[in-house]
Amino acid sequence: MATKGKPPKPEELSKIDYTPPKRGWMDTPVVFKPGMYCHGTRAKYLEAVGMPNARDWSPAEEDWKLPPEWKEIVLKGIKERLQKYRTFHVFMDICVRCGACADKCHFFLGGGDPKNMPVLRAELLRSVYRKYFTTAGKFFGKAAGARELTEDVLKELWYYYFQCTECRRCSLFCPYGIDQAEITIIGRELLNLLGLNLDWIMGPVANSYRTGNHLGLEPHTIKANIEFMIDDIETITGIRVETTFNRKGAEILFVAPSGDLFGVPGNYVAMGELMLFHEIGLDYTWSTLACEGGNFGFFTSMEMAKKLYYKIYSEAKRLGVKWILGGECGHQWRLMNQYLDTWWGPADFLEEPVSPITGTKFENAKGSKVVHITEFTADLIRHGKLKLDPSRNDHLRVTFHDSCNTSRAMGIFEEPRYIIKNVCNHFYEMPESTIREKTFCCGSGSGLNAGENIELRMRGGFPRANAVKYVKEKFGVNMLANICAIDRAALPTLMDYWNPGVGVCGVHELVGNALVMKGEIERTLDLRGEPLPGKGGTD
Amino acid sequence: MLLKDFLLERKSSLSAKWFERVVETYPSETAKFLKNQKDPFGNPVGSTILQGIDNLFNQIIEDEPDTEKILPLLDSIIRIRAIQDFSASEAVAFIFYIKDIIRQEFERTYTNSNYPAGLREEFSRFEAKVDRLALLSFDIYMRCREKIYELKAQEVKNMTYRLLQQAKLIVESPERSD
Numbered sequence: 001m002a003t004k005g006k007p008p009k010p011e012e013l014s015k016i017d018y019t020p021p022k023r024g025w026m027d028t029p030v031v032f033k034p035g036m037y038c039h040g041t042r043a044k045y046l047e048a049v050g051m052p053n054a055r056d057w058s059p060a061e062e063d064w065k066l067p068p069e070w071k072e073i074v075l076k077g078i079k080e081r082l083q084k085y086r087t088f089h090v091f092m093d094i095c096v097r098c099g100a101c102a103d104k105c106h107f108f109l110g111g112g113d114p115k116n117m118p119v120l121r122a123e124l125l126r127s128v129y130r131k132y133f134t135t136a137g138k139f140f141g142k143a144a145g146a147r148e149l150t151e152d153v154l155k156e157l158w159y160y161y162f163q164c165t166e167c168r169r170c171s172l173f174c175p176y177g178i179d180q181a182e183i184t185i186i187g188r189e190l191l192n193l194l195g196l197n198l199d200w201i202m203g204p205v206a207n208s209y210r211t212g213n214h215l216g217l218e219p220h221t222i223k224a225n226i227e228f229m230i231d232d233i234e235t236i237t238g239i240r241v242e243t244t245f246n247r248k249g250a251e252i253l254f255v256a257p258s259g260d261l262f263g264v265p266g267n268y269v270a271m272g273e274l275m276l277f278h279e280i281g282l283d284y285t286w287s288t289l290a291c292e293g294g295n296f297g298f299f300t301s302m303e304m305a306k307k308l309y310y311k312i313y314s315e316a317k318r319l320g321v322k323w324i325l326g327g328e329c330g331h332q333w334r335l336m337n338q339y340l341d342t343w344w345g346p347a348d349f350l351e352e353p354v355s356p357i358t359g360t361k362f363e364n365a366k367g368s369k370v371v372h373i374t375e376f377t378a379d380l381i382r383h384g385k386l387k388l389d390p391s392r393n394d395h396l397r398v399t400f401h402d403s404c405n406t407s408r409a410m411g412i413f414e415e416p417r418y419i420i421k422n423v424c425n426h427f428y429e430m431p432e433s434t435i436r437e438k439t440f441c442c443g444s445g446s447g448l449n450a451g452e453n454i455e456l457r458m459r460g461g462f463p464r465a466n467a468v469k470y471v472k473e474k475f476g477v478n479m480l481a482n483i484c485a486i487d488r489a490a491l492p493t494l495m496d497y498w499n500p501g502v503g504v505c506g507v508h509e510l511v512g513n514a515l516v517m518k519g520e521i522e523r524t525l526d527l528r529g530e531p532l533p534g535k536g537g538t539d
Numbered sequence: 540m541l542l543k544d545f546l547l548e549r550k551s552s553l554s555a556k557w558f559e560r561v562v563e564t565y566p567s568e569t570a571k572f573l574k575n576q577k578d579p580f581g582n583p584v585g586s587t588i589l590q591g592i593d594n595l596f597n598q599i600i601e602d603e604p605d606t607e608k609i610l611p612l613l614d615s616i617i618r619i620r621a622i623q624d625f626s627a628s629e630a631v632a633f634i635f636y637i638k639d640i641i642r643q644e645f646e647r648t649y650t651n652s653n654y655p656a657g658l659r660e661e662f663s664r665f666e667a668k669v670d671r672l673a674l675l676s677f678d679i680y681m682r683c684r685e686k687i688y689e690l691k692a693q694e695v696k697n698m699t700y701r702l703l704q705q706a707k708l709i710v711e712s713p714e715r716s717d
Contacts, residue, residue: 033624103572109583111623112569264697431580451691458622458687466583492697493690497683498618 025120026127026147030156032059035455037159038198038448040064045202046195049209049304053195059158064151070194071149075132077190082133088186091178092129095122101170101180106441107163110462118170118180121160125187128153158196161187163456165445166299167404172437184446189301197300201447204296208308212289213258214296219245219288225261226286229271232529238521241278243286246319250285251356253316256327257293257485265505266488268527269328272512276377279517280357280385284325290315293332294485299447306343309335313344316369323353324370328506330445330484333372334409341367358383372406374415374483374507381422387516392523393424395533396479396503398510399471400429401464401491402439403484413437416483416507423514428475434467444490457490458497465498472499479503481510542661545648546600546641553640554596558589560636561616564629584619591616599637599668609672614679621683631676638669 037059046054057065067073082089101118103109108116115121123145130137130146137146147153166181191197204214211218217225223245234240244250256273260266277284290312297304316324326332340347350369353362360379362371380386398420406412413436420427434440443460471477480491480502491504512527526532546553562573562585573585595612598604613634620630641662649655 035622103576103581108569109581110619112565112573112584113624114566114568117568264700433578434580451694454687454691455622462619463580463583466587467580470580493694496690496693497622497686 025115025123026142028115029152030115030159032155032159033455036453037162037456038200038450038453041195041197041199041202043195045199045206046197048206049307051195051197051202051300051304052193055195057195059155064155064196066151066154066194070154073193074128074149074154074190077193078129078133081186081189082129085182085186087179087182091122091183092126092133094176095119095126095178096176098175100173100175101178104170104173105180106165106167106169106443106463107456107460110443110459111456115156115160116163118164121164122178122180122183124153124157124160125183128157154191154194157187158191161191162198162448163460165404165441165443165448165460167441167445168408169404169438169441172408185298185302188299192301198447198450200450201296201299204294204447205300205304205308208292208296211291212287212311213261213292214294215258215262217258217261217291222261222286222288222291225267226270226274229267229274232527233271233275236523236525236527236529237275237517239275239278239517239519241274243274243277244284245286245288247285248319250319251283251322252285253290253312253319253321253324254284254286254327255290255293255312255324255332257329257332258291259294259485259489260327260506261291263485263489265492265503265509265528266485268509268512269488269506270508271527272506272508272510272515273327273373275512275515275517276380276386276508279515280380283356285319285321287315287319293326293329293336295331295335296447298331298335305335305339309340309343313340313347313349316347317349322351323365324350325353325373325376326370327373328483328485328508330403330405330486332405333412334405336368336370337410340370355379357385372410372412372415374412374419377508377511378415378418381419388423388511388514389516390423390425390514392513392526392532392535393510394426396424396510397426397428397475397477398424398479398481399427399468399475399477400435400507401442401468401480401482401487402435402437403482403487404439404441404445406483407437407439411437412483416481419507420481420510423510426475428471428477430467430471434463440464440467442484442487442490442494444494445486449486449490454493458494461490461494462498464491465494468495468502469499472502477502479505481505481507483507541655541658542665543600543602545644545658549644550596550600553637553644554593556640557596557633557637558592560640561588561592561633564625564633587615587619595672596637599665599672604668606675610675610679613672613676617676617679618683621680622687627677627680627684631673631680634669634673634676638666641665 040057040059043054043056053067055065097119105116105118127145127147128149130144131148136144161184164184166184168181171179207216208214230241256270260270295305295308297308326336346367347369353365353369353371358379365371400417400420429435440463442464444457468480488504488506495502509527524532524535562570565573576582576585579586591612598609
């Protein structure tokens with residue numbers, strides 16, 4: 001496998017011709033560059049969930065230890081999916097290469113590799129489709145944009161299909177509505193038939209299958225983590241909030257991403273939610289089984305995503321709750337909003353969600369019975385049910401990053417902004433072409449938030465960081481709010497590289513700061529335990 | 540002053556050529572996009588390089604360039620190239636392009652017979668300035684790469700810190716109460 005070469009000597013440097021050779025993409029072999037790809041999955045993770053061709057392998061090695069009949073497996077996989085998914089078949093045929101998507105991908109914009117233009121990324125698979133499934137491709141080969149499926153082509157597919165975060169920004173601009181995310185999803189499914197997933201994806205999948213969450217937190221650890229947060233809340237507010245686990249008969253099951261139960265700054269979001277639920281007296285419960293809103297199975301195969309999500313409805317049924325409230329997560333909402341109903345819906349054993357505090361019916365969740373927490377909180381604020389002191393967030397000048405999935409897969413634009421504007425006095429929007437449905441990805445979604453591919457992440461996140469830089473310089477923005485656990489894990493690193501001094505938080509951390517709780521002590525600390533400027537803390 | 544006047548007269552065309560040379564270090568399809576898309580948010584790499592080169596040019600034609608102003612300009616370009624498909628030398632080589640570009644402009648403008656006296660000496664001093672920029676660029680490149688490694692380590696620390704804290708494997712010094 002080729003890697004980055006040694007730097008040229010000074011005398012060679014002056015002779016370098018920087019004009020790239022004029023050759024087509026099919027004749028440009030893939031070069032695996034360190035920092036641009038993740039480790040291959042270990043066999044134990046595949047075995048844990050019964051996936052085929054489990055073996056330890058490395059993308060950096062020449063030999064990927066493919067099964068002898070790998071080519072037949074892939075072609076059969078393509079055939080099955082062409083028959084199963086009409087969209088996939090249509091997406092393979094209808095692209096006219098107009099180029100509308102070419103400059104919309106964050107990886108292309110930040111890295112400059114033409115194979116990250118969505119049109120070309122799709123073409124990597126289309127060329128194989130043409131060769132084996134179209135008459136023109138069979139007869140005219142390269143002239144018809146077709147090519148043989150070789151090991152090099154397979155490796156190229158792997159390299160670039162794990163350089164797509166399935167964010168769907170490109171599909172927004174496609175006049176035909178071709179969804180590159182779906183092509184990537186199917187491309188990854190094909191690779192999974194050969195055991196070619198990432199360690200960073202399969203580890204969480206195997207954990208989730210065993211414990212219910214990506215991190216592999218066991219029930220006592222989940223409970224201990226939340227109690228640890230309750231201790232912190234008591235230090236900050238003087239109030240010991242109450243919560244329950246696996247409680248039968250609770251009205252609502254709350255499902256948050258597990259990142260919020262463990263990682264910084266996600267844990268501050270969970271603290272804000274604990275405080276909010278306590279303050280309004282919500283009859284809810286956590287589950288130590290349905291303890292993960294995220295679903296890395298979605299980055300593996302549709303069947304695996306479905307398998308990992310079964311726990312949510314089954315747990316709702318077991319506990320006898322009326323409806324489900326979901327936390328601040330990204331792809332959780334693509335799945336809950338777009339897939340739950342298709343897989344198992346309508347969930348007739350649950351009731352149409354109604355806020356017990358305001359009486360608002362969440363008609364949009366009539367089918368799935370799952371309500372997004374920003375819808376729930378925005379409704380509380382709208383009905384004047386919360387006492388808020390936004391001045392407690394006065395040290396923050398906040399902007400909001402729309403997460404790809406909540407925006408493009410669900411259309412949640414106003415609720416988080418409404419909340420932020422009620423709990424903060426300083427809110428500034430990034431430029432219009434970088435927010436709402438046109439939002440730029442964090443560069444680390446769809447299971448790419450690993451450490452070994454950090455250059456890829458910094459490139460992919462650059463368009464977002466560039467827009468943050470603009471509001472930082474123009475308005476002094478120092479906090480990037482979002483409603484996605486992967487954002488909270490990935491954006492701090494991105495900000496540290498591109499915009500040092502800009503922090504990252506979830507929306508309910510800001511709510512927790514501003515929430516005036518009955519019987520609380522005078523607040524001098526924010527949820528991070530840091531002194532609140534002008535509130536008895538340091539100015 | 541000869542050189543400064545020469546460069547000031549041709550400022551926009553020389554700066555544009557410099558930008559073009561930098562952009563041509565990318566694959567041809569990408570270079571075309573970087574050059575033509577003017578939206579700073581739709582083309583963050585191209586617009587950052589364009590702005591950086593333009594302002595760098597304004598600085599280096601000064602007799603005494605202001606290092607404080609130059610550093611962030613170099614940083615804006617090198618920070619991008621430090622995480623792209625470039626080796627260290629390729630990432631910072633763009634500084635030297637301006638020498639070639641000006642030399643070519645001399646060749647186009649003057650023959651040996653009408654080459655202004657003193658211009659060569661001034662250009663030689665200019666080249667020394669560019670070389671100093673190149674040295675600063677190596678520092679910036681290294682800082683960017685070191686930052687990348689620091690961030691990698693920090694992510695691992697962040698993932699494990701809370702676990703260690705809860706397992707009481709680490710205990711922080713208590714805050715002073717006085």
